[in-house]
Amino acid sequence: MVFGVVVAVWYSRGMEKVNLRTKFELFSEHWKPKVVGELNGQHVKLVKFQGEFVWHDHKEEDEMFLEVRGSFRMEFRDRTVELREGEFLIVPRGVEHRPVAEEEVAVMLFEPAGIKHTGDVESELTVRKIEWV
Numbered sequence: 001m002v003f004g005v006v007v008a009v010w011y012s013r014g015m016e017k018v019n020l021r022t023k024f025e026l027f028s029e030h031w032k033p034k035v036v037g038e039l040n041g042q043h044v045k046l047v048k049f050q051g052e053f054v055w056h057d058h059k060e061e062d063e064m065f066l067e068v069r070g071s072f073r074m075e076f077r078d079r080t081v082e083l084r085e086g087e088f089l090i091v092p093r094g095v096e097h098r099p100v101a102e103e104e105v106a107v108m109l110f111e112p113a114g115i116k117h118t119g120d121v122e123s124e125l126t127v128r129k130i131e132w133v
């Protein structure tokens, strides 16, 4: 019985649509990504942020940022990319980057489930356990 419920919950997770606006209303912290979907070993995450993140890279993982609300810039060591609503950017593995937002933004991330969002950098912003919303 319990097993059946667990299986039902497991399957329903992938069979229900997700409303981004509703999900973004469920949290307000900055720099704390929340998982909203999972497929093929990848996580779909939502995050809000404002200000400067830490410089970091991901040795093994590419990371996708889709701007849902607002605009921010992705700084690289040799250039900067401005991201506006409806635009996305893929940061290749091994490339140092730092997101910076003058005003609060809402962003969707797509990346491998095990990724550490600050890479090997330990910072007060590092989140070790990523939660679902």
Ligand code: NI
Pocket (backbone or CB within 6 Å): 056, 057, 058, 063, 097, 117, 118, 119
């Ligand atoms: Ni990153």
